[in-house]
Amino acid sequence: MPKDMTETRTIFDRRESAARSYCRGMPAMFASASGSELKDTEGRSWIDFLAGCSSLNYGHNDPDMKAALIEHIAGDGIAHGLDLHTDTKGAFLTAFEDHILAPRGMDHRVMFTGPTGANAVEAAMKIARKVTGRTNIIAFTNGFHGVTVGALAATGNGYHRGGAGMALTGVTRMPYDGYFGQDTDTAAQLEQMLADKSGGVDAPAAIILETVQGEGGLNVASPTWVKRIAAIAKKHGALLIIDDIQAGCGRCGTFFSFEEMGVTPDIVTMAKSLSGFGLPMAMLLVRPQHDVFGPAEHNGTFRGNTHAFVTARVAIEKFWADGAFQNELADKAALIHDALTDLAALVPVGTLKGRGLMRGVDVGSGQLASAICARAYEKGLVIETSGNEDQVVKVLAPLTTPVETFRKGFDILLEAAREIIEQPSKIAAE
Amino acid sequence: MPKDMTETRTIFDRRESAARSYCRGMPAMFASASGSELKDTEGRSWIDFLAGCSSLNYGHNDPDMKAALIEHIAGDGIAHGLDLHTDTKGAFLTAFEDHILAPRGMDHRVMFTGPTGANAVEAAMKIARKVTGRTNIIAFTNGFHGVTVGALAATGNGYHRGGAGMALTGVTRMPYDGYFGQDTDTAAQLEQMLADKSGGVDAPAAIILETVQGEGGLNVASPTWVKRIAAIAKKHGALLIIDDIQAGCGRCGTFFSFEEMGVTPDIVTMAKSLSGFGLPMAMLLVRPQHDVFGPAEHNGTFRGNTHAFVTARVAIEKFWADGAFQNELADKAALIHDALTDLAALVPVGTLKGRGLMRGVDVGSGQLASAICARAYEKGLVIETSGNEDQVVKVLAPLTTPVETFRKGFDILLEAAREIIEQPSKIAAE
């Protein structure tokens, strides 16, 4: 199809918007992928420690999902079904109820939104405002919830906020757990400001948070803090929205990131790895009493990505029907912890960040983190930074990555880090 | 997979959000589809005059797209590639340049956004604001541009606006072409208010419009009006955004809905039928001088739905590489025109609406239109209403629908209409 590789490559420069980003640091022309490995058109291969920003928690082209999807397509299964009933949607819902909701005692309803995380966040914020009749939503420093205008108001990142070109309203920013250091109790600060009749923070419709801030630099909220935020929300008549788009689907070691925290969010937003296969899919879970939208009040053409329902069902049935996968995750989390502890030790200010399989090392500067990732890419590892200064080398490998592949990836990463650290002049010159 | 059909069916009631909508009036459990035909799990079949709200312009499961997609998946082609370069994205861009942009003399760049139309609209509005440093965007009565907070401000529908639960800002509403009848020149009114230093309408960043308002009731803007709006935008330093999400991809008889109007929009938003297969995909076209976003300034996980690139490329190559398909469309448009003229004649106040293959009949009341569609559904035709009172019976059949199928569909539609019109008491009693 492409006329030839060189010509095709120039098509991006000629016709793709300057908004493209990942391809700038990783300019290969990717062509195929399997498990934790990516290949380009020239046959080079990379270990994938990015996993589509945690959209490929089960790896690329999982054979069972692949088979089910091909069977579905070959059989003229519905590809696009608006929000009509389809057998595949029913099967997904059934699997999700049987293996996810019911065992966790969750009575939530599932609302399929437009298939982007931002769309699920927009819907969640709208629901909270409709339920409470209030506008204000509390969001946290370094939170990331998407870049459409409603969701962007809740996102902390100044670069993305600046892209709005207009006032972002309806959100009050508060410091996340540990933001002012371990001695400052930010939940108490939030509580004091909300309880103060002249505190100037309007009564909230919701409090929205990530239990681990993926884009924000792998900052981790403690169970205690999350539980207190949940209590504050309840006390002040606000809904608790947990944005589990990046931290959910097993990334933190359990299906939901908040499972072991003793809280029941009123709304949970999900996307990224939900389809299991990297296909666009997003939804939110909402407690029945808050399921207040009328028919199509929040609508969208692609609310039903039927192909995604097929693979999402397989993902649930294959990985979450029993505890085996979750047990594996605990072992891998330990492996990642140890490897990244080694990486952190290489850098004078290096600090281990994150939780479960959502881990990284704060190396103190964005320049250093980027140099390490760039060198790793040259050596065959796809990996990215995060954080408010891009100072965190972030590992978001597929959860299904074999131990051996993990080791190879970490070998590359540590080697890259060592090389960069031994050549500081080269970084400084960049 | 589903335990049994009855049980599966109840899963929707038990677990799917009340926001679901189409399934309420069309409660079948759909299972497969091909061309212009939908089938449910019990073997019943329907002719599809809805086409995923114009997301399936090339019908269900087009065999060429299907084959290409299966081949891609079977060969472990990339499923999710963020915005990395992939061979499939390159091939899509090349096809789009060769067969769409270049022949039409368009120098636009392509920006892949989150795969929903609303996301493309959000990005378009953000770009216009960033380019101009202004906030205000002119949108029109009965316009529909999505339901995320930024896009929803531009949407006219009060039911959807009410779902926001907060002030929708940054948009000034103006009357669409013909809104006050054919004798009132609404372009002149807009021009007067913008030119007036005390007119109270802030200088606009953009004017956004659909050339045919799909959700708004198949209202059609004349080429003269669109050209004048384009001139007003230019004169006042605003970008012209044409939202071609529903009216584009051949729906009006040409690839873009505005092709024969003598205007070059600064930004075009596309989604729905773009992937050709009903897969989630959205993008915008932006003139190079307005391609101002920095890397990832507007981002999103699913900007690169690689499966959609595969089918979208086939769609472009198969249908738009030469003029054959477009010629067919002219014939089918005439067929639709004639059939709907017959329908309009059945109703005392019936009025033909729309343009090309985006046609309908205003039957004067939402109650009547809904009754006709419900009866048609019972008789084997999937069809929906639109308009501010749901008063328009809207035909959005796949553009590839064979003439014979069109005739069958219209036979059902007219029969349904006749039955309903002859039983007015039954409607009144609903």
Add this chain to the structure above:
Amino acid sequence: MPKDMTETRTIFDRRESAARSYCRGMPAMFASASGSELKDTEGRSWIDFLAGCSSLNYGHNDPDMKAALIEHIAGDGIAHGLDLHTDTKGAFLTAFEDHILAPRGMDHRVMFTGPTGANAVEAAMKIARKVTGRTNIIAFTNGFHGVTVGALAATGNGYHRGGAGMALTGVTRMPYDGYFGQDTDTAAQLEQMLADKSGGVDAPAAIILETVQGEGGLNVASPTWVKRIAAIAKKHGALLIIDDIQAGCGRCGTFFSFEEMGVTPDIVTMAKSLSGFGLPMAMLLVRPQHDVFGPAEHNGTFRGNTHAFVTARVAIEKFWADGAFQNELADKAALIHDALTDLAALVPVGTLKGRGLMRGVDVGSGQLASAICARAYEKGLVIETSGNEDQVVKVLAPLTTPVETFRKGFDILLEAAREIIEQPSKIAAE
């Protein structure tokens, strides 16, 4: 006190903000004033056809108000009383009830706001939003309601709006009566857009209007239009706010500008000539059922300007206790009408604007209007322009101006106009 006149004059350049305005075109150092005459420190005198922008409808230093005020001050009457009960406030309210409200059958309550028109408008808009639970307020092209952020959203003037430096929200702009010419029924347009479920204009909390747009260029709303707007407001559950700050207090020939229109506004805002003496005072009238603010919910230190209560009471008792003054106004209105008809005849495109004693001539360009006013100032007449292009020479003389003084003033104005019109080159060169 001032060291000497020259030095004092420079103090303005040295220390007063660049925001000062009237003094730029009329640079005299004014020192005293009586009736319709202003005098500067050098003894020059001017006839006053500006009257503090209609804040001095009873002329400067009315002897009865003056005597009452001196007596009050000399007797240690309260100068500042917050919103405590004072004898003077009671006396004002009694006079206002006896001579204004009761005879007109108005059951409105009086709310004293901060002593600026803008503050009364802010309070009115807040009340309407609180009463209805809605945010949107309909305001009109060329309306002027003040420049604080809430009121400024309702003001049409782009120069003032630009001063906000932020988005002005909560207001929808609609065309005023006659805005698109006499053949276009703008009330019908408003009604159509409000009635349309997808019209994109949110249900309004209020419609705010001036019956004559003072700053906007002396545009006049017909009684028929105002009555229809009142009906539309009622039908759609919105309050009708008439901003009578400039057009009220007799300016249009009756105490309220809307008296002969057959409407009862839900809220009336008043300021400017309310105190009678030019002292800061503002208030709003609100129907009892809409008097919903709790104690001090809208507050402000100077809500009770007791000196203003003293003079305002005298103004009411002196001018409005019987019909004599109103009868005089009719005669003077005729005089103004005739004189300005002569002025209009001097200019090819000259058009008489306004109503009652709120009159002017649209001379077609701001440059010409300003030149005429500047020349008149040189000749001893203080007069200003208004309109979206400053194209209207506006006469806002004290209502108490003796006929002879009116004639002298108009002689100067016409002479100035003739001189300017005969020297067009001089204007063009400016």
Add this chain to the structure above:
Amino acid sequence: MPKDMTETRTIFDRRESAARSYCRGMPAMFASASGSELKDTEGRSWIDFLAGCSSLNYGHNDPDMKAALIEHIAGDGIAHGLDLHTDTKGAFLTAFEDHILAPRGMDHRVMFTGPTGANAVEAAMKIARKVTGRTNIIAFTNGFHGVTVGALAATGNGYHRGGAGMALTGVTRMPYDGYFGQDTDTAAQLEQMLADKSGGVDAPAAIILETVQGEGGLNVASPTWVKRIAAIAKKHGALLIIDDIQAGCGRCGTFFSFEEMGVTPDIVTMAKSLSGFGLPMAMLLVRPQHDVFGPAEHNGTFRGNTHAFVTARVAIEKFWADGAFQNELADKAALIHDALTDLAALVPVGTLKGRGLMRGVDVGSGQLASAICARAYEKGLVIETSGNEDQVVKVLAPLTTPVETFRKGFDILLEAAREIIEQPSKIAAE
């Protein structure tokens, strides 16, 4: 004038808005006042420890201001002069330059705004936004800046905010000095959030603060904190606005409240006691480089309250031409400190609040504070509460109050407090 006292009194119930407030707790009909004494129509007298909420810092009807004002009025001095040059305005500006600005090395320009504090705050916020091209303004917990929509966004009080009926935008709330206790450095918290690229607090146009929060409960900012806030503002390109409306004009012991803090605010807002006589007057001081409004860009009819210029000039010349008055203030501040220390000792949780002559005692509950003030009123002392729970008994006596009167006032206050404290049951029953 009033028909008779009883009848007049009912006029308030019949015709004045429910928004009236102070008169509810202090229902006397006040008629005259002199120095620190108020009298009602029946001859009862009260010592005034409220001073028009610090609008009467020089007492009621100061004989020199009174004489000058009567002379001005008697001589037909200008009462209302828009923003024309007048001899009285020139004289005020000269006095203000000579005795206030020049000795303090301040190069600020004076902008006369509408004569309410809120109007000055609105203008200040608009200037900061225009200067910086940014929207966001940092304001603090328990700050009070007025209730018009722009200023209200900066006000913390929830009761007042609720009166807006719409979203209050453009302001980010931060904790004031000491808000989280003396161990938490809120300036450091602000600095951290602003410096964080993903902190989610948009770059500010300004930081607005009161050095003592009058309405907020007499919370005091330390000089160190104010200096750090000034440095943070400068570092982040924001203007520093000090709202000195209540704390200025000598209330804290020096003319400006911030004089001894080593900061030079970019903008200072002034009102309340500025006229010296309680007449409506407001202005702002702005550094020349930030004096960016064009002519009348922020306008208003009553920007020039000439009567207020007369008395304001006398106030400056009489009290601030040398250091005598300021020296007296130090002595009185000590007296107040001692008396309120006694009051604080009466209440178990009593805490002395405030600074200079802006002092009070936090008695731990609004119910108790209100009961004390009500009892004091019965005994001949006008005094009010403040604070987020109305828990602070606040002394805002005229600065000119003779020592003997202060003692009498405090005797009443302590007696009232003792009686209330000894009768707790009575309060509880209320």
